[in-house]
Amino acid sequence: MSLLSAHGLTRRFGGLVAVDDVSLEVFEGTILALIGPNGAGKSTLFNLLTAFDRPNAGTVVFDGRDLAGMPPHRVVRLGLARTFQNTQLFEEMTALENVLTGAHTQTRTGWARAALRLPGTGREERLAREEAQRLLRLVGLAEVAHVHASDLPHGTRRLLEVARALASRPRLLLLDEPAAGLNNAETEQLARVLRQLRDGGVTLVVVEHDMGLVMDVSDEIVVLNEGRKIAEGPPLLIQKDPAVIAAYLGEEQLDA
Amino acid sequence: MGSREVSWELLQFGVAGLKNGAIYALVALGFTIVYASTNVINFAQGEFYMLGGMFATFVFAHLGLPLGLAAVAAVVATAATAVVFELLAVRPRVGGDPMTIIIVTVGGSVLLRSLARHAFGSDELALPAFSQGGSIMVGGAAIDRQTLWVWGIAALAVAALWVLYTRTRLGRAMRATAVDGEAARLVGIDTRLLVTVSFGLAAVLGAVAGLVVTPLTQTAYDVGAAIGLKGFAAAILGGLGNPVAAVVGGIVLGLLESLSVAFISSTYKDAIALAVLLLVLFLRPSGLLGRTRREKV
Amino acid sequence: MSRLRTALPAVAVAAAVLALPLFVHDRYLLKVLSYVGIDVVVVLGLALLFGFAGQISLGQAAFFGIGAYTSGVLVAVHGWPWVAGVAAAVAASAAAGALLALPVGRLRGHYLAMATLGFSEIALVAFTELKGLTGGTDGLSGIPYPALGPFAARTPGANYVLVWGVAAVAYVVAANVVALRPGRALRALHGSENGAQACGIDVGRTKVVAFSAAAGLAGLGGALYAHLVGFISPGSFTLELSILLVAMIALGGMGSLPGAVLGAVLLGMLPYLDAVVPGLPKSAVEVLQSWEADIYGLVLILVMLFMPRGIAGALRRLRRERGGER
Ligand SMILES: Nc1ncnc2c1ncn2[C@@H]1O[C@H](COP(=O)(O)OP(=O)(O)O)[C@@H](O)[C@H]1O
Numbered sequence: 100m101s102l103l104s105a106h107g108l109t110r111r112f113g114g115l116v117a118v119d120d121v122s123l124e125v126f127e128g129t130i131l132a133l134i135g136p137n138g139a140g141k142s143t144l145f146n147l148l149t150a151f152d153r154p155n156a157g158t159v160v161f162d163g164r165d166l167a168g169m170p171p172h173r174v175v176r177l178g179l180a181r182t183f184q185n186t187q188l189f190e191e192m193t194a195l196e197n198v199l200t201g202a203h204t205q206t207r208t209g210w211a212r213a214a215l216r217l218p219g220t221g222r223e224e225r226l227a228r229e230e231a232q233r234l235l236r237l238v239g240l241a242e243v244a245h246v247h248a249s250d251l252p253h254g255t256r257r258l259l260e261v262a263r264a265l266a267s268r269p270r271l272l273l274l275d276e277p278a279a280g281l282n283n284a285e286t287e288q289l290a291r292v293l294r295q296l297r298d299g300g301v302t303l304v305v306v307e308h309d310m311g312l313v314m315d316v317s318d319e320i321v322v323l324n325e326g327r328k329i330a331e332g333p334p335l336l337i338q339k340d341p342a343v344i345a346a347y348l349g350e351e352q353l354d355a
Numbered sequence: 356m357g358s359r360e361v362s363w364e365l366l367q368f369g370v371a372g373l374k375n376g377a378i379y380a381l382v383a384l385g386f387t388i389v390y391a392s393t394n395v396i397n398f399a400q401g402e403f404y405m406l407g408g409m410f411a412t413f414v415f416a417h418l419g420l421p422l423g424l425a426a427v428a429a430v431v432a433t434a435a436t437a438v439v440f441e442l443l444a445v446r447p448r449v450g451g452d453p454m455t456i457i458i459v460t461v462g463g464s465v466l467l468r469s470l471a472r473h474a475f476g477s478d479e480l481a482l483p484a485f486s487q488g489g490s491i492m493v494g495g496a497a498i499d500r501q502t503l504w505v506w507g508i509a510a511l512a513v514a515a516l517w518v519l520y521t522r523t524r525l526g527r528a529m530r531a532t533a534v535d536g537e538a539a540r541l542v543g544i545d546t547r548l549l550v551t552v553s554f555g556l557a558a559v560l561g562a563v564a565g566l567v568v569t570p571l572t573q574t575a576y577d578v579g580a581a582i583g584l585k586g587f588a589a590a591i592l593g594g595l596g597n598p599v600a601a602v603v604g605g606i607v608l609g610l611l612e613s614l615s616v617a618f619i620s621s622t623y624k625d626a627i628a629l630a631v632l633l634l635v636l637f638l639r640p641s642g643l644l645g646r647t648r649r650e651k652v
Numbered sequence: 653m654s655r656l657r658t659a660l661p662a663v664a665v666a667a668a669v670l671a672l673p674l675f676v677h678d679r680y681l682l683k684v685l686s687y688v689g690i691d692v693v694v695v696l697g698l699a700l701l702f703g704f705a706g707q708i709s710l711g712q713a714a715f716f717g718i719g720a721y722t723s724g725v726l727v728a729v730h731g732w733p734w735v736a737g738v739a740a741a742v743a744a745s746a747a748a749g750a751l752l753a754l755p756v757g758r759l760r761g762h763y764l765a766m767a768t769l770g771f772s773e774i775a776l777v778a779f780t781e782l783k784g785l786t787g788g789t790d791g792l793s794g795i796p797y798p799a800l801g802p803f804a805a806r807t808p809g810a811n812y813v814l815v816w817g818v819a820a821v822a823y824v825v826a827a828n829v830v831a832l833r834p835g836r837a838l839r840a841l842h843g844s845e846n847g848a849q850a851c852g853i854d855v856g857r858t859k860v861v862a863f864s865a866a867a868g869l870a871g872l873g874g875a876l877y878a879h880l881v882g883f884i885s886p887g888s889f890t891l892e893l894s895i896l897l898v899a900m901i902a903l904g905g906m907g908s909l910p911g912a913v914l915g916a917v918l919l920g921m922l923p924y925l926d927a928v929v930p931g932l933p934k935s936a937v938e939v940l941q942s943w944e945a946d947i948y949g950l951v952l953i954l955v956m957l958f959m960p961r962g963i964a965g966a967l968r969r970l971r972r973e974r975g976g977e978r
Pocket residue numbers: 112115117135136137138139140141142143144649650651652
């Protein structure tokens with residue numbers, strides 16, 4: 100069943116059509132890779148899919164609900180989480196606190212309850228911390244739980260952002276270039292996590308340049324070029340698609 | 356006949372509005388110039404206006420220099436103060452967290468104001484009019500001679516700035532930096548130096564404005580905060596970062612204030628600029644002439 | 653159990669602070685310390701808004717004033733009981749903060765600073781021009797001391813205990829908020845608004861609540877002030893006060909409640925140094941008071957240049973570096 104479907108999405112910046120009439124379906128329990136050269140419109144499409152940006156035309160339906168006009172934080176509540184190409188961590192917080200903040204939609208303590216430390220707030224906090232620790236272990240960051248995000252190396256930061264997104268218990272998770280800047284070990288860790296998540300029932304959309312990773316984990320690939328969708332299909336077919344190869348010529352090798 | 360009187364009265368209000376508008380325009384230009392080089396608002400801009408008037412009255416009254424020389428000395432002294440402030444307090448933080456620079460300039464404004472109080476006292480100080488003689492009558496409206504000086508000097512300052520911006524290498528570098536600081540740096544423009552220059556220029560404009568109105572309004576150590584708010588209101592009304600917009604914003608604000616005095620009451624004259632400031636911030640932060648910019652995520 | 657143990661030092665400090673009048677009978681000192689306690693209440697609010705959520709406000713003096721006038725007018729003119737006046741003051745200022753935040757919430761950095769500054773100046777015009785209500789520049793006098801039924805806080809000692817009792821409660825409340833989910837939402841705003849939204853945090857609403865809380869605490873401080881001093885006029889609610897409050901946060905350190913309290917105590921005590929330093933000549937105090945504003949301005953600049961995270965940040969770094977050596 101299709102968990103997320105986009106129809107005719109278009110986004111213009113002045114004269115530039117960053118996303119041009121793109122439609123796509125994401126099926127529950129799969130990993131969809133979104134690839135394309137730099138400036139193809141992948142991040143812009145992500146922003147449209149998560150309501151961080153509004154399309155000039157087209158619709159996004161998540162789990163049967165039209166996202167038009169919905170503020171981004173509401174979308175998260177529906178079970179659609181994301182990471183950013185430029186990591187948007189809370190630098191002054193520790194890794195653990197970052198993940199705890201990611202659990203915002205999963206916890207309830209408000210100002211009044213917190214101010215008076217009403218019964219239940221302590222328990223909720225403890226459970227949230229346990230869950231956050233579990234997520235940090237999942238992405239391999241248990242050791243740095245109490246290190247400030249600003250002090251973490253680049254690759255670690257991306258993994259932390261994944262953990263933070265997971266804390267909202269998403270049904271669909273969109274990752275924008277999660278492997279950028281990761282070393283080999285970290286990339287493998289990431290691939291493991293992605294498969295584990297899918298097997299655990301989380302649907303994934305991944306923007307990625309690391310073709311090894313893309314071919315390795317994805318069930319389906321959508322290729323963007325200059326804002327348009329130029330191909331979609333299973334990895335083996337996409338690899339041979341002449342349009343895709345042409346789009347990538349001079350950019351980078353398909354099989355990295 | 357009655358309607359004619361009313362229209363002369365309106366003209367009189369228009370003259371007052373254009374006079375204040377010219378002053379606001381100069382202060383707004385100061386904001387715009389510093390913003391163009393730092394992307395930050397200089398909260399001490401109003402103090403440059405204050406210093407211009409205070410230095411001029413001091414030099415004139417205590418050092419006995421002729422008025423013209425006193426004016427030049429005041430402008431130079433204000434610019435020097437601004438440059439020293441920039442070098443010592445702003446430069447070390449340029450390019451960092453904008454909030455840090457905001458707070459530094461807020462601190463600078465408090466410090467300059469208080470130092471001025473200690474140096475020049477807390478009394479209102481006056482300066483004689485630049486030229487003697489009664490008002491010039493235009494039909495039923497009287498134009499004070501000093502108002503002509505305000506217009507003349509403001510026009511001169513704007514013209515000089517225009518020449519600087521369009522005809523000199525320095526000006527071109529400043530414009531390039533305003534458009535894209537990173538790119539400007541890459542082509543070898545010393546953007547740090549430009550920040551210092553922009554503080555100096557902003558101080559010149561503020562000081563000129565402050566000293567040319569002092570014969571009309573008198574001055575005191577604490578006039579900076581209010582004029583700073585008005586100048587900023589003008590800058591943002593036009594559209595922050597654009598010199599033409601600063602001038603337009605200043606004149607429009609001056610006229611709006613005058614009209615409000617004409618049609619409502621003078622009690623709330625000062626609140627008009629504040630209301631304009633808040634309305635523009637809330638409704639159209641890019642100003643009348645500005646373009647909306649969206650941030651990329 | 654462990655919560656009790658961590659709370660113990662705080663309780664001890666609070667008890668010591670509150671018990672001070674048992675040992676100190678210097679009326680001047682108690683009065684000065686009461687002012688400082690009011691600063692602490694107000695600064696705690698700004699700490700939430702600016703220190704934690706990163707939303708600068710150069711308009712806290714306006715909320716302080718709204719609180720002072722609300723309680724002052726209701727109690728002195730309309731004969732409301734003190735508690736009701738103070739409660740109304742908190743409600744009025746918190747509502748004003750929320751109202752301001754609705755449009756201002758979209759602004760950041762210097763735009764936010766200017767908008768709050770502009771709001772504050774408008775409030776000042778209102779305090780001055782609404783003569784029928786506020787007494788205009790002549791001010792509002794005859795505001796009675798705090799009283800609960802038959803108990804009235806007429807002595808400096810009683811007022812001291814009242815103010816610092818309120819400050820202690822405000823501190824505990826703020827500390828609880830900061831430690832839990834709402835506090836993380838505040839800090840998330842400061843860190844990255846995009847990141848906050850991606851966590852499902854309603855950025856706009858969080859700002860409204862933060863502004864409203866900060867304004868409410870400022871209003872509470874204002875109400876305490878009005879009843880402590882007995883007389884208020886627009887001169888007490890100017891930009892200088894707003895900047896002083898920001899300076900307290902900057903000096904103490906962004907994102908730290910103990911830092912905020914320390915900043916308030918250090919800068920709040922400054923003009924009354926003679927109260928705590930025995931034998932300080934009167935002339936020295938006069939010089940200090942005359943150069944007060946210069947010092948505040950200088951502190952703002954120096955802290956930003958040499959200690960941008962304030963005292964708390966410097967201590968934190970010291971501790972981290974020491975920890976690293978071990
Ligand atoms: N906020 C924006 N304003 C103007 N142009 C933008 C904005 N966001 C993206 N673009 C442009 O849209 C195009 C697509 O960008 P992006 O979606 O980031 O590509 P990708 O993620 O595939 O590298 C680029 O040409 C980029 O410059």
